[in-house]
Amino acid sequence: MSFTSEAFAAARHDMATYHPHEATLPATGFKPIARSAPFARAARVELPQGPLLNASADVRAGRLSCVGLLERALEAVVRWGDVTAAVVTLLEDRARRDAKALDQELSQGQWRGPLHGMPITVKDNIDVAGAPTRAGSAAYNRLPEADAEAVRQLRRAGALILAKVATHEFALGVTTPQARHPMDASRIPGGSSGGSAISVATGMALGSLGTDTRASIRVPASLCGVVGFKPTYGALPVSGIVWLSWSMDHIGALAGSIGDAASVVSAISPSLAGLLQDAPRVVTGWRVGVPEAGFVGASDDVARTVRATLQMLADAGVDLVPTVVPSDEDFRLANAAGLIISRAEALAYHRSLGTDIERVWPETADQLRVAEDLSATEYLDAQRFRRDLQDRLGAPMNELDLAALCMPTTLVTAPLRSEAESFFTLLSRNAIPWSLIGWPAVSLPCPVPAGRLPIGLQIVAPPFEDASLVSLGAAISASGNAPNGVLQGADGDIQA
Numbered sequence: 001m002s003f004t005s006e007a008f009a010a011a012r013h014d015m016a017t018y019h020p021h022e023a024t025l026p027a028t029g030f031k032p033i034a035r036s037a038p039f040a041r042a043a044r045v046e047l048p049q050g051p052l053l054n055a056s057a058d059v060r061a062g063r064l065s066c067v068g069l070l071e072r073a074l075e076a077v078v079r080w081g082d083v084t085a086a087v088v089t090l091l092e093d094r095a096r097r098d099a100k101a102l103d104q105e106l107s108q109g110q111w112r113g114p115l116h117g118m119p120i121t122v123k124d125n126i127d128v129a130g131a132p133t134r135a136g137s138a139a140y141n142r143l144p145e146a147d148a149e150a151v152r153q154l155r156r157a158g159a160l161i162l163a164k165v166a167t168h169e170f171a172l173g174v175t176t177p178q179a180r181h182p183m184d185a186s187r188i189p190g191g192s193s194g195g196s197a198i199s200v201a202t203g204m205a206l207g208s209l210g211t212d213t214r215a216s217i218r219v220p221a222s223l224c225g226v227v228g229f230k231p232t233y234g235a236l237p238v239s240g241i242v243w244l245s246w247s248m249d250h251i252g253a254l255a256g257s258i259g260d261a262a263s264v265v266s267a268i269s270p271s272l273a274g275l276l277q278d279a280p281r282v283v284t285g286w287r288v289g290v291p292e293a294g295f296v297g298a299s300d301d302v303a304r305t306v307r308a309t310l311q312m313l314a315d316a317g318v319d320l321v322p323t324v325v326p327s328d329e330d331f332r333l334a335n336a337a338g339l340i341i342s343r344a345e346a347l348a349y350h351r352s353l354g355t356d357i358e359r360v361w362p363e364t365a366d367q368l369r370v371a372e373d374l375s376a377t378e379y380l381d382a383q384r385f386r387r388d389l390q391d392r393l394g395a396p397m398n399e400l401d402l403a404a405l406c407m408p409t410t411l412v413t414a415p416l417r418s419e420a421e422s423f424f425t426l427l428s429r430n431a432i433p434w435s436l437i438g439w440p441a442v443s444l445p446c447p448v449p450a451g452r453l454p455i456g457l458q459i460v461a462p463p464f465e466d467a468s469l470v471s472l473g474a475a476i477s478a479s480g481n482a483p484n485g486v487l488q489g490a491d492g493d494i495q496a
Contacts, residue, residue: 003421004366008343010425011336015378018333018385050227050257052206052264056114059106066099066106066117066160073119073162076203081163084180084189086198088124089131089164095119098160114263116158121205122151123196124164125171126251127240135242136169136178136192139359148240150209150251150268157267162205165195169364171211171244172346174219174427175420182224183453187414190220190427196254197224207255207264213244214338215431217252218443222409222456223427225445227473229253229261232463233438236269243349245342248435258444258473265466275470283475284317286403288459289396293328294407294430305455306408309446309476313406316475323405325396326389326433334389334433335425337382341436343371344379363421390437394462403468409443409456430458440466444473 049057058064074092081087102117122128125135127144128151134141146152151161166179168191176194181187182201189198193210197220200208210217212230221228230252238251253264262275290310295303314320326334347368350357357365396402407430415423434441440463443456457476461468 002366003424004363005370007425008339008367008370011339012374012378014332014336015340015381015385018381020384020388050255050260051203052118052255052260053114053257055206056116056118056263059117060111062106066102067096069117070095070099070119070160070162073204073206077163080182080198080202080204083185084182084198084202086165086179086189086195086202087121087163087204088134088166088195091128091131091161091163094130095160095162098155102158102160112156112158113267114157115154115207115267118159118206119162119204120154120159120264121163121165121196121199121208122161123193123208123210124167125211125242126151126209128161128164131164133164133242135171136167136176137360137364139356140170140242140353144240146240149237151240153237153268154209154264159207159267163199165199165208167195168192168216169361170242170346170350171213171216172343172364172367173424174215175423176220177417177420181414184414186416186418187453188223188417188420190223190410190414192216192220193228193254194220197221197226197228200224200226200254200256207253207260209264210252210254211238211241211244212250212252212435213248213342214435215428217250217254218409218431218441218456218458219427221254221443222445222458223414223454225454227255227258227261227445228443228456229255229258229265229469230435230441231265231269231272231466232440233435235272235440235464235466236265243345245345246349247345248338248342250435258442258470258477261442262470272466275467283313283403283471285319286317286472287319287321287401288313288472289321289323289400289402289405291323291326291405291407293324293326293331294405296328296331297426297429298408298411299413302408302411302413302455305446305448306457309444309457310406312476313472316478318472318475320406321400321402323396323400323402326393330389330393331429331433333385334436335429337385337389338432338436339425340374340378340382341386343367344374347371386436389433393433393437393439397462403465404459404461404472406457406459409458413453413455434460439463440469442469442473444476
């Protein structure tokens with residue numbers, strides 16, 4: 001039996017133990033929980049700067065041209081693109097034309113906003129007009145005539161779409177095994193948005209557009225040391241993507257700082273446009289839950305580093321509140337439900353496409369074939385648990401007056417490529433519940449000694465309180481000890 005088959009068997013067994021006390025309806029959407037005092041809006045403040053916002057300020061002030069900034073990114077592509085296998089399609093010609101046009105606009109006093117002239121990469125399961133969308137697979141190839149809506153909005157905001165970057169095949173995994181970790185080629189970058197995380201960590205881009213169904217933005221962000229922001233489900237448009245799970249797929253951003261990631265997200269979604277202006281920097285008096293179950297299975301290094309980073313929030317005046325929810329059982333059942341729902345929907349989608357299973361990776365084929373054995377009852381039980389979890393987790397947020405929850409993003413640092421298969425479920429364990437129930441979540445890099453593998457802190461807030469994540473991330477950045485999320489040794493050689 002393959003590891004994938006074992007994981008599915010465990011998920012089906014776990015889901016069979018779920019017995020709701022009431023006639024819970026399947027999840028039909030995501031809505032804000034009732035809050036006596038929403039945390040998402042407060043006084044207007046300036047977000048902490050990052051590589052993107054710093055470059056944006058230089059471009060706006062005339063200290064750096066859009067063309068000059070693009071050249072920097074292209075130099076990084078030459079150095080890192082092949083060695084990491086992160087870039088799958090370089091869009092240099094159009095990016096150069098667009099950079100010249102954006103410089104012309106600036107010369108006429110036109111500035112589109114923080115993304116004006118910023119090099120951005122796009123995960124290869126998201127359409128970019130005129131560039132092939134392959135979703136990491138030899139079994140899929142289309143040449144879209146139009147940008148995905150999220151890409152269209154980025155262009156409208158002045159972003160330079162520089163490249164399509166690697167994804168785990170059909171986004172059906174958390175390893176992106178064909179790509180290389182930017183610090184150590186013997187390790188995985190995480191996935192499925194592995195190419196997005198690599199491109200930001202190495203300076204090939206100042207931001208990247210990714211997708212997240214169970215964990216696919218936050219896991220590579222954690223393993224590669226960048227910020228990964230998955231907004232509330234439905235906040236960003238998902239048209240123009242290769243679907244994994246139509247009821248769970250999110251679009252989000254990876255960047256070098258929380259302010260940079262918020263800049264990318266807010267440029268795409270009108271409902272999140274206030275992230276840059278409205279996220280409160282002062283979080284003194286806020287209460288943040290720390291579920292002990294979120295540390296179950298964490299390596300000593302990860303647990304110690306995340307707790308030290310949480311102390312930065314405490315030093316900023318945040319009250320850290322130990323919580324019993326979500327419980328270890330909640331994490332276990334959320335992982336089971338997320339696997340069942342996403343793979344059942346992936347199978348249905350690829351059947352509708354007529355995908356040739358014989359041409360996909362053995363691991364991908366295994367996942368789709370095992371999903372054929374799932375029953376309608378198992379799928380509906382998973383959806384029923386999903387609604388139950390959504391309702392149950394909302395209550396303690398109100399009862400304990402919590403702004404957010406914090407825990408490790410991943411329980412381990414980047415695994416060796418030779419051992420990647422055994423991390424099929426462990427890497428995504430802490431991330432899956434929040435995609436399943438649609439809550440916004442962000443992975444922030446924790447401060448680690450130079451040369452050490454990155455470790456991520458995950459912050460989760462109730463639906464539509466995305467600005468709370470920005471505020472708490474800003475509080476950590478304000479400590480002066482947090483990294484900016486970009487590799488400091490990017491001028492050195494990747495370790496073999």
